Amino acid sequence: MDKLTNKSVYDVLVVGSGVAGMYGSLQFDSSTSVLMLAKYEKNVSNSNLAQGGVAAVLDLKDDSYELHIKDTMIAGGNANDTEAVDVLVHEGPGDVLNVMNNMGVEFDRKEDGTLDKTLEGGHSRRRIMHYKDSTGAELVRKLLAETEKHKNIELGENTTLYSLSRVKSGFRADIIKDGKLGSVFCSYCILCTGGIGRIYKYTTNPKTATGDGIRAAYELGAKIKNLSYIQFHPTAFNSEDGEQFLISESVRGEGAVLKNCNKERFMQRYDERLELAPRDVVSRSIILESRRTGSNNFYLDITHEDPDFLKRRFPGIYEGCMKYGVDMTKDFIPIFPCQHYLMGGIETDIDAKTTVPRLYAAGECANTGVHGKNRLASNSLLEALVFSRRAAQDIKRCMAAGFPSVCEYPSPVEPVPCGAPVPKGIKTEIRSIMQRGYFVLPDYGAIRSGLNQIDNILKRLKSGGFSVTTEFCEVLSMATAAHIILSEVDEK
Template identity: 35%
Template sequence: MSSNQGTPLDYDVLVIGSGAAGLTLALQLPSHFQVAVLSKARFESGSTWMAQGGIAAVLETTDSFQEHTRDTLVAGAELSRPEAVKHIIEEGPASIQWLIEQGVPFTREGDHYHLTQEGGHSHRRIIHAADATGRAIHSTLLKRAHEASNITLLDHHVAIDLITRRKLRLPHNRCIGAYVLNKHTGHVQAFRANNVVLATGGAAKAYLYTTNSDGSTGDGIAMAWRAGCRVANMEFNQFHPTCLYHPQAKSFLISEAVRGEGGRLLLPDGTRFMPSFDDRAELAPRDIVARAIDHEMKRLGCDCVYLDISHRSADFIKEHFPTIYQGCLNYGIDITKDPIPVVPAAHYTCGGVITDNEGRTDLEGLYAIGETAFTGLHGANRLASNSLLECIVYGAASARSIAQRSTVENLDTIEVPNWDESLVTNSDEDVIISHNWDELRRFMWDYVGIVRTTKRLQRAQHRIELLLQEIAEYYSNYRVSSDLIELRNLATVAELMIRSAITRKESRGLHYTLDYPSASQERVDTILSPLNFQWPDSVR
């Protein structure tokens, strides 16, 4: 394989994204497939690496697939697709066993794995590695990938756009690769592949306050949309109820498991308030808990509420929540003695690129898995710890599909043009990108947040249309940078979120609007198609 800028790099499978979903797929492909896995930053980053709680799966005889299914459907506000829920949950035990075989060090209690309970679950079914499950899974799978002779791991590579036969004016449209910015060299490289997998995560960075890393900018969703794929349910953005509130803490999540092990939410005066909102109190689904906190903060005009686990023994807290304990201690908060100041923050994108049960999108040769995809599992609200399970199940399913269906095209016969930078210049006004980033995240938080109104959404729509035109002009005239690529993608996805939210004339799950406070009897997904969605000419 040549690494010259002008010569495309050829692989059987190009995986854009290096979290749990992407690595699972890469590791489960047959060893004769040559696979490239791209990470746009360090491999030790991203949502999987930051995940604390664990993975939900039926692992005890006292639990059942039927009860896990019921909990998922209830949390999803009756919008989850039953066939997708059934498929993912029934694959749960095998997925956990595969992770164990890879060497993931799940926490044990005697002869058994310790299971915890989280909001919305009727049983203890969350298998975990202390309170750093994502890091344990990610580091284990990364180690396996480094050992695999057929997998090439490339960090600091930022995908810009997909390459399709239609874009090259060739018949029989399918995805055949992507243009990628190599941040090590500053040049754009074409990658050709018979199969391309989008495993880029969600778009929580669209909001001012988020638990996610800086890379959660909806890249895969935006690229798939521009390539002609449909998206669904982009209005359902999950806000995690408990993010550490501290001026020096950027995005430190306080795991759902803290409430699962008895943590109580308190007002500044020490009053417990969740029982007034839901019979399940702190163990209600995340949308209910987040709205309750938002309501109390607005009612009282307070900056945060508090999560108290100090009634449990110090040894228990340090054993079960070592990462949270040390993280809070770094900010002067001893959670064995003091309540934790918390606020809601954008956490998970429940909608995404529409796929089938093998992860295939509308575009032949293109797969989407993990948070990038819309499988139908989450409905209007994700049940805690179902997302990592979805990553493993669909990573494996897509690997099987690629192995069985892979079309081997002679990529050398397809001439992919070099990325043309002849008509652009280096920007001397990067401050514009910074200002656009800030404007986007602020109006999304203010107008498309936990509680919405039609007027707020219309204001957001007006602002995003202006912002998209400005970004398109900037993108056309200056050399691409990582920040510009991410801003372009995030603005695209924000537009999809806003349009979807305006379309839904009800309150359901994570979409709560004061203008339509009740749920409709009709339960439908919000599906947007690029063919029916008119962009400004400058954005196409």
């Protein structure tokens, strides 16, 4: 980031170094200057944690675009944007082939060399490409290596976007680095800041996921849509220390069954698709079953499978369970739902354009409408690829049409060295409000009291006097996202 002090004007600012941020950045040629920000280290992101894989129809002999569209719409409760789904399903295979053939991304193959595709809940065909059980880490590794080869892409690690404001033909971005606030200017901005999982106590998301890009867009006047469409994954490891690592859907895809506190299967009470019903259905079923049995103890059982196959197919999950003394080849895995994914976000069209000119959003922070009310497994990495590419393509079209570059540089923001630190405990307060009010099923009483508490937190944060640090930025984003989500649920 030292270079940032030399250069403060970029053609494109990409906020985020997950799959959406990197793949979007890579679409520009050497004549376009790109600044790509990562709030913490470059590989801390939801993308890096993705296990199951990326869904795409690569083989029309056994699968079809129509079937992938149908599965996506059924999982989404038919609340999906059909145009966006059409783009996702038809263009996604091209992007998957591009990262495979041109960027070195590897997926598991069978002995005969063909892709070893797997099945996940809600998919009617085996169409999930995966790299063992760490597909996201493979994508991040290879895309990062690609971005490092592109001299026009400058990476700002440990650098936080605090806010965006409009200037003539572009934006001023106020950013925090080493505790200092400074500004850069850009003609176009693509927000790829990921989800909001950290507003919950129980989430699979890493510390980056506090909704900063969503708040920055909201403050700029961009439309935010369906922020209450939150996916609760049914099977996170349920440890006593609260660790919530994901037990991928593909474990059920390979035959694992769910059991209640009495070690009995129960999905037949709730849905005929049993363990392979979409995530929202399985999560709701677990919560209803917990109310029926009076217990939060649930298990995944895949002990009937060949132990060698399980260790080979799920090395990361096997290791993760073993850390807690659970051997998935012999023991039932203790699980419970947790927050996992955000379907809604910054409203965009199919070119990833937000309602603010020159501002784009892609990946998990965007509401393209592809997921409807519930994301089909492995469709989000695909969405991050397809729509970050489309954002970049639209920007390239605007540049080629001669849209003026950023041309007004107001004085940069003065550093705020001596404000008070943000009080401790606010993040914990927001998380318990969200857990009580809206976790899998809403509790309307808790939502109303929670909204009052959140309003008070927001008033306090906005009253001034706090230094603008990454911690302050995150708390403000979390409170803003919580406010929008609870208000939306309350209005329904």
